[in-house]
Amino acid sequence: MRVSATLTLEPFDEAMLYRDFVGGLDAAAGAVVSFAGRMRGTASDGAPLDRLVLDHHPERTAESLRAAAEQVARRHQLEALAIVHRAGAISPGEAIVWVAAAAAHRRAAFLAVDEAMDRLKTEAVLWKREEGPQRRRWIEPSARDHDDRARWKDDDAGTN
Amino acid sequence: MQVRFFGRLADHAGSQLAVALPTGGCTLCALQALIAEQDPALGAALERPGVRACVGRDFAAREQWLGDDDAVEYWPPVSGG
Numbered sequence: 001m002r003v004s005a006t007l008t009l010e011p012f013d014e015a016m017l018y019r020d021f022v023g024g025l026d027a028a029a030g031a032v033v034s035f036a037g038r039m040r041g042t043a044s045d046g047a048p049l050d051r052l053v054l055d056h057h058p059e060r061t062a063e064s065l066r067a068a069a070e071q072v073a074r075r076h077q078l079e080a081l082a083i084v085h086r087a088g089a090i091s092p093g094e095a096i097v098w099v100a101a102a103a104a105h106r107r108a109a110f111l112a113v114d115e116a117m118d119r120l121k122t123e124a125v126l127w128k129r130e131e132g133p134q135r136r137r138w139i140e141p142s143a144r145d146h147d148d149r150a151r152w153k154d155d156d157a158g159t160n
Numbered sequence: 161m162q163v164r165f166f167g168r169l170a171d172h173a174g175s176q177l178a179v180a181l182p183t184g185g186c187t188l189c190a191l192q193a194l195i196a197e198q199d200p201a202l203g204a205a206l207e208r209p210g211v212r213a214c215v216g217r218d219f220a221a222r223e224q225w226l227g228d229d230d231a232v233e234y235w236p237p238v239s240g241g
Contacts, residue, residue, distance in 0.1 A: 037241070054239075054241075055166055055167050055170065057166060057233075064238075085241050096241065097241050120240060120241040121240040121241060122238075122240045123238070123240060124238065124239075124240050124241040125238050126238060126239050126240065126241055127166055127167025127168065127236060127238065127239050128239035128240075129167075129168075138167060138168040138236075138239070139239050140236075140237050140239055141237075141238075141239060141240045145240060
């Protein structure tokens, strides 16, 4: 199985990532699911935002992405899994995170991407700050994010 | 010793602060008191719930003994992606 986790400080092209991902698959991969999380121009309360800043750790952030990818890959029957995550200053409309999973059948691919995102929202070693004309605010995971993460048990090598 | 700060903790004194340890070292708790002397607002921020200290690769307890060669970092709760 091909598993990759990449941290980047530069904007990335989601379409190019998708092309590269599917280009590396063989005929066993009957299902591909990809997800892009992009920066909204407004905060959850509607306030306008100019940018999102993701402070990262020089070693531990990339390691946390890799750990999430490996956990997800262990739980689902996958052909390939890729995670790409931005850090640094992100502008509205730019992608923050991109996840793709390939599997023989669709269910595993959907579940893998869903789990990867729930893990990244709580476990990625990143510190997130919203900046706009009226605010500069650090963000922590919401209760909803923790509930979503709790859907997935640790080290459960089940077939889910 | 250079102490590193991430996320909201870096708002106070930047991402690094030089702290002179006593000869022979001190506990993490004592280091935190030295930081609070230099920057009281940062010292208060380190006491907030969820803030963890890392020594090397491991989260550390307040009693941990530190020498000048240790790499100490303070992490607020991670935000996730």
